[in-house]
Amino acid sequence: MPDRDAYDAVIVGGGHNGLVAAAYLARAGRSVLLLERLGGTGGAAVSSRPFPGVDARLSRYSYLVSLLPKKIVRDLDLDFRVRTRTVSSYTPAERAGHPTGLLVGGGEARTRQAFARLTGSEHEYDAWRAFYAMTGEVARRVFPTLTEPLPTRGALRERVADDTAWRTLFEEPIGAAIEERFADDLVRGVVLTDALIGTFADAHDPSLRQNRCFLYHVIGGGTGDWNVPVGGMGALTAAIAESARQSGAVLRTGCEVTAIASDGRRAEVRYAAEDGERTVGARHVLVNASPQALAGLLGEEPPPPAEGAQFKVNMLLTRLPKLRDTSVDPHEAFAGTFHIAEGYDALGAAYAQAAAGSLPAAPPSEIYCHSLTDPTILAPDLVESGHQTLTLFGLHTPARLFAGDNDAVRADLLDATLAQLDAHLAEPIADCLAPDAEGRPCIEAKTPLDLERDLRLPGGNIFHRDLAFPYAQEDTGRWGVETRHANVLLCGAGAVRGGGVSGIPGHNAAMAALGE
Secondary structure (H helix, E strand, C coil), X not given: CCCCCEEEXXXXXXXXXXXXXXXXXXXXXXXXXXEECCCCCECCCCEECCCCCCCECEEXXXXXXXXXXXXXXXXXXXCCCEECCCEEXXXXXXXXXXXXXEEEECCHHHHHHHXXXXXXXXXXXXXXXXXXXXXXXXXXXXXXXXXXXXXXXXXXXXXXXXHHHHHHHHHCCHHXXXXXXXXXXXXXXXXXXXXXXXXXXXXCCCCCHHHHHHHHHHCHHHCCCCEEECXXXXXXXXXXXXXXXXXXXXXXXXXXXXXXXXXXXXXXXXXXXXXXXXXXXXXXXXXXXXXXXXXXXXXXXXXXXXXXXXXXEEEEECCCCCECCCXXXXXXXXXXXXXXXXXXXXXXXHHHHHHCCCCCCCCCEEEEXXXXXXXXXXXXXXXXXXCEEEEEEXXXXXXXXXXXXXXXXXXXXXXXXXXXXXXXXXXCHHHHECECCCCCXXXXXXXXXXXXXXXXXXXXXXXXXXXXXXXXXXXXXXXXXXXXXXXXXXXXXXXXXCCCCCCHHHHHHHHHHHCC
């Protein structure tokens, strides 16, 4: 247990952002205690072996890396690498009664040919290139600001510079730009999906929550690339934890914080440990938990929860399934993002059905195969025998749909989602599932309510609350991590510029605590 009664900083929660904050503060010479209620650190950014008797280390919850700044990797001397995916995406379709699809990747000439093959002209590819050239320029200008004090809206507007880009991403529903620039329904849908990851919204939602989600999905690293963590997501959090320990931070697991009291200068943190309840003092408290959890610890009224709307499925296969579209090798199709039932009209219909209280008739989802890019997550014998992982992420499945009977609705949704995948395969995905040590198929599904139970994500929301545009507003403070208590900071995904596996809220909370 801690060997002192007070620390410069006590960090509540050992997810990746809490670990980043601990490492930065310890490296700055501060005494740091991190308290995590679970038996290990990492939060949602962990690797685990979910299938009994099978040596496959899956990124069980979060699974790709885009928003993690290289600055954090350098500053903390992290032993961590990512690999780029050779293919960006593949979207199967049926045109004139024949299976076809759109493969994005493998070079410009090949991608242009794929667009022409699907749409019959080069217009959509030209529009695609122009659109992503615009978002790429925004990424180069905006991403570096995420680890700086919050700019004002006007300052960020000046930095973006391009009037059309600002209007498209920050002022008008993203659906307007998609419909103006693209004509093909499938192409429109592929573009829209980045606005819907973990976000329940229509393309024309006036709140622009879909725009905020889209922005964070296209600015990562200043390029918008989504990369594969070598060794799985747990390799990242293990590296951050090691950096924090080597810098002198004390990391304690199995310690659940129950209350925080602060007068603005000093704070007391009460927590339950294996040997009873304890209290520790702190100059600063950094909370790597949701805004709702923070309010509860402070005894304050919590903000309304923003429900999650995603469906996560992990699978281990004995082989990749064959595709009905024989022009594409499954090893390419599944290496990038494999879009299912994500045409533009299909996404709109799925949203409308879910908003009306029903599961989507054709659940939209996307899949990728981590092991194609990084086979190290599988035991050598599994690699040699051709086993592969599949990660599926479903859209438009808000938590409210599971409230009546989570288990039954989960089973129905899994069946419907896999049926949509099977429609594009030459063999059922069930025939490719590997068995675990007890002979059961290696597949697990997580609803928003499962994530709320497992990880205490409010409503299963992977961002803790609706994402915010990365500029200052009246109540955001200098770094976007401040609370009404001067020495209590929010360093989780619910901070401004939070969401995703980024470490940015952890960095920014540490900078705020250090007075940077």
